[in-house]
Amino acid sequence: MLFNSLEFLLFLPTVFAAYWILNRWTDRPRVLQAQNFLLLVSSYVFYGWWDWRFLSLIAFSTLVDYAVGLQIAKANAREIPADALKEARSRTAKRWLWVSLAVNLGLLGYFKYANFFIENWIEAWSAVGVHMDPWSLKVILPVGISFYTFQTLSYSIDIYRRRLQPTKNLIDFAAFVSFFPQLVAGPIERASALLPQISARRKFEYEEGVSGLRLILWGMFKKVVVADTCAIYVNDVFANYTEYSGPILMMGAVFFAFQIYGDFSGYSDIAIGTARLFGIKLMTNFKTPYFSRDIAEFWRRWHISLSTWFRDYLYIPLGGSRVGKWKAVRNTFVIFLVSGFWHGANWTFVVWGLVHAALFLPLLLLGQNRKNTDNTAGWPSLSQCFGIIWTFGAVVAAWVFFRAESLAQATDYLLGWLRFEGMSPSSRMLAASSTILLVLLVDSVLRFGQHMAMFRYKEVRWVMYAVATIGILLAWGDESTQFIYFQF
Secondary structure: OOOOOHHHHHHHHHHHHHHHHHHHHOOHHHHHHHHHHHHHHHHHHHHHOOOHHHHHHHHHHHHHHHHHHHHHHHHHHHHOOOOOOOOOOOHHHHHHHHHHHHHHHHHHHHHHHHHHHHHHHHHHHHHOOOOOOOOOOOOOOOOOHHHHHHHHHHHHHHHHOOOOOOOOOHHHHHHHHHOHHHOOOOOOOOHHHHHHHHHOOOOOOHHHHHHHHHHHHHHHHHHHHHHHHHHHHHHHHHHOHHHEOHHHHHHHHHHHHHHHHHHHHHHHHHHHHHHHHOOOOOOOOOOOHHHOOOHHHHHHHOOHHHHHHHHHHHHOOOOOOOOOHHHHHHHHHHHHHHHHHHHOOOHHHHHHHHHHHHHHHHHHHOOOOOOOOOOOOOOOOHHHHHHHHHHHHHHHHHHHHHHOOOHHHHHHHHHHHHOOOOEOOOOHHHHHHHHHHHHHHHHHHHHHOOOHHHHHOHHHHHHHHHHHHHHHHHHOOOOOOOOHHHHO
16 A cells, blocks of 8 residues: 555544544553554555565564564573673574574565576576576565565564563564554664554654644655656656756756655655654654765665664674774675665666765775764855765765666766757756755755744744645646655
């Protein structure tokens, strides 16, 4: 089920009403379990709306990690003395952790990467003169598998590290795994943050509800008005890139940067806002990333739930940057390579990750990767403005690899930036530009905080709500468009 669909506009208020009615009509000891069971059923309906056959997949993953978590905790308690070092691990607990890793990564690898490896295996043999008949498994990629797989993995790993106690309530755990607002495209929540909220009694708070509705409205605006408007222009430019001049190709890449930002951050806003309607707080996934002053800051502000997941479960265990320089360089390339491959089974995503690694490397070697970590308000200085422009330009160029169908297309597209003859842009460019300017205006206010006081006035807020609503209604198409990150 898509957030930007009529089905969801009926689904959400129905579940919301039933959820809080249970809070008043159900016996107090059973309220929480009734609400969590409703969340679980609603989440399975939400996910099964796309393809009910894959409900068995998420159910299987849930049961495996639920059982593994209990077994890891049991093994740790039985085999490790109380005065042992915290880093000590029992062999039995490690075996159970490997079960979780094998099942989750095995399913992810099969559904997401099987055809990629088969095709590249055939191409590799063809390069040395051995020809094989091309074939594939014709595997359908389940929506959201990359997201809920990482979410359940963090649960097992944290129990193994003794940072989390397993839950014995299967309904609570299943609701945590399948919580519908963030099920198919994040944010990727840690069990230590979300599971306690699922397991605790909740009450409706008016201010949180209003805040949630505001986020849903803004997220829907970014998706329907900004992302979908930019997509029309982007699709045309990338499909006919040989016919356009360099400046138009550059604008096509810039528009894709805002398409994917409006699409993905819009989804995150809707997810966070929807969760607040149910008394649950999800982590922030974006913090005005296009105002970053260097590439390191960009990754602290873009897809935060994924970048922090890789930091905590891969980068730091490898030694992070607190090892020798060459090992730090290795760790940097590993983390960006895996991040690129996580996004899709295509060499374009791998190169996209490596480009970001190359951009990050000078900061690491010069010890500048933690330079811009402040969140102070105030307009940037001239040098910081140059940093913002440079970072945005580098990110836009890298996005070409992310958007292109192949490495050849990405290379030709970037070389086309040097071409100064061709067709002129259509009026679609003007429509997309106006939506981008609005997003930049709002993000600049959020980032630098110079005029936040204006939002204290009720009249200003209602004007913004009206403009956003009218924009959504005008841009709403006959068919709902899928979110970009559904394919990952």
